[in-house]
Amino acid sequence: MRMLINVPETVVADALRGMAAAHPELAVDVENRVIVRRDAPVARKVGLVSGGGSGHEPLHGGFVGPGMLDAACPGEVFTSPVPDQMARAAAAVDSGEGVLFIVKNYTGDVLNFDMAAELAEDEGVRLAKVLVNDDVAVTDSLYTAGRRGTGATLFVEKIAGAAAEEGAPLERVEAIARQVNESARSFGVALSACSTPAKGSPTFDLPSGELELGIGIHGEPGRERRAMMTSREIADFAVNAVLEDLAPSGPVLALVNGMGATPLLELYGFNAEVQRVLAERGVAVARTLVGNYVTSLDMAGCSVTLCEVDEELLRLWDAPVQTAGLRWGR
Amino acid sequence: MLDADFFRRWLSAAAAAVNREADHLTELDSAIGDADHGSNLQRGFAAVTAVLEKEAPQTPGAVLTLAGRQLISTVGGASGPLYGTLLRRTGKALGDAAEVTPGQLAEALRAGVAAVAQLGGAKAGDKTMLDALEPAVEALGESTASFAAAREAAEQGALATVPLQARKGRASYLGERSIGHQDPGATSSALLVATLAEVAS
Numbered sequence: 368m369r370m371l372i373n374v375p376e377t378v379v380a381d382a383l384r385g386m387a388a389a390h391p392e393l394a395v396d397v398e399n400r401v402i403v404r405r406d407a408p409v410a411r412k413v414g415l416v417s418g419g420g421s422g423h424e425p426l427h428g429g430f431v432g433p434g435m436l437d438a439a440c441p442g443e444v445f446t447s448p449v450p451d452q453m454a455r456a457a458a459a460v461d462s463g464e465g466v467l468f469i470v471k472n473y474t475g476d477v478l479n480f481d482m483a484a485e486l487a488e489d490e491g492v493r494l495a496k497v498l499v500n501d502d503v504a505v506t507d508s509l510y511t512a513g514r515r516g517t518g519a520t521l522f523v524e525k526i527a528g529a530a531a532e533e534g535a536p537l538e539r540v541e542a543i544a545r546q547v548n549e550s551a552r553s554f555g556v557a558l559s560a561c562s563t564p565a566k567g568s569p570t571f572d573l574p575s576g577e578l579e580l581g582i583g584i585h586g587e588p589g590r591e592r593r594a595m596m597t598s599r600e601i602a603d604f605a606v607n608a609v610l611e612d613l614a615p616s617g618p619v620l621a622l623v624n625g626m627g628a629t630p631l632l633e634l635y636g637f638n639a640e641v642q643r644v645l646a647e648r649g650v651a652v653a654r655t656l657v658g659n660y661v662t663s664l665d666m667a668g669c670s671v672t673l674c675e676v677d678e679e680l681l682r683l684w685d686a687p688v689q690t691a692g693l694r695w696g697r
Numbered sequence: 698m699l700d701a702d703f704f705r706r707w708l709s710a711a712a713a714a715v716n717r718e719a720d721h722l723t724e725l726d727s728a729i730g731d732a733d734h735g736s737n738l739q740r741g742f743a744a745v746t747a748v749l750e751k752e753a754p755q756t757p758g759a760v761l762t763l764a765g766r767q768l769i770s771t772v773g774g775a776s777g778p779l780y781g782t783l784l785r786r787t788g789k790a791l792g793d794a795a796e797v798t799p800g801q802l803a804e805a806l807r808a809g810v811a812a813v814a815q816l817g818g819a820k821a822g823d824k825t826m827l828d829a830l831e832p833a834v835e836a837l838g839e840s841t842a843s844f845a846a847a848r849e850a851a852e853q854g855a856l857a858t859v860p861l862q863a864r865k866g867r868a869s870y871l872g873e874r875s876i877g878h879q880d881p882g883a884t885s886s887a888l889l890v891a892t893l894a895e896v897a898s
Contacts, residue, residue, distance in 0.1 A: 420773075443773055446731075446772075451770050473775075478778035479773060479777065479778055482769065504870075512867070565736045570732045588871060590870075
């Protein structure tokens, strides 16, 4: 095992203690595993809470702060948090204007957030939920648990976060979050499997010279394995897969996301190819974000997310954000 | 008759079995999931053992309800709510009787399994824990001394998930590539039924 850890059992708690030390602007409850912006609850503001398994950093804790999330609940590695965490987070960020749960579509996340919603509503918190399910690699959702939530989560959290920061009411923040999800699609590829701390070795065997197409963010294999392709070929494949499902009439936000072990040198090179395909397909790109945002531990590979935006969504995207993982405009 | 102590012994035996089999469950999960089923259940059942010692509930229903709530609060993932619901709803169905018959337990387990099916939106054949639990409950319900039959049915059910294509949970994303692997959830369910048979014998 080549990991910078003590023992697998304390990986999440250790990371939270380190995060607290690095970010005094966050209130990190290590024992109950809730990360809250220190000024929460913000008066007259809808609270945004998200969460999911650890191992996807900076998602979600790295997106807590002004202009994005009010709280995040990290679960064990690749395991959704428990309902008690979300209920606690909801109570901590509710100013009386209500709370929006942003949930990625995985069975565990959905079940735990549903149970948390019941608990929070019992405590008198007005709740709304939005389900993120942007992954076009899941084609036959009739026979699966439905499309996974991947890169679009960042767009939903940023844009809905900006709307909430402006003082939009819960119904409006929820509607914007849904609009972003419905306008966004993703496709991911893996060049290597990742190693979870609990297992200590790669979660699946991917020989060098091969790649997995259509992966999620949990170190699971994709839908198809092929001989290694060039950056150019991967970009063609991934962008075309997204555009088979999303026919944008206006400009898009583009996210070229690293899975954790792919250097920026490669990601920027890949982005050049993504932009080329988009230009060839006549898709205008309003903004581009390149980096490791929705990761899968030490997996090598990348995902592409496109989100069609109107003037309102673009304005909210450009609005100031100040978090550990995403920061601009203030 | 089965009293609170019987259910405490069952859950304690289950915790020991989960400990023993954690690596195996995680190995099965790494093939079609995300390699944490064993460690997640280990964490949950350790918490169950601890809370049952601390609070010592006095009826079978209270033991199972408390254990279920503890699983929901500590496991996370899909298995936390699903196993938590199984125990909690089984416990609720037992009511506040001080002792229950195996037949009453069979009926209560049927209610618990139905709640799991409803929560997960799954049915037998989807390659989930239901593939072990449903046949076990059927076998248990057929006669009063059928814990061994339930164990056998659950183990056969878990084995029968190998050729199935997963339609629920994370394994469903593999499509046809999920075929040929035993479902970790069905395997851990068979383990729980096996420990029930052990404690009853």
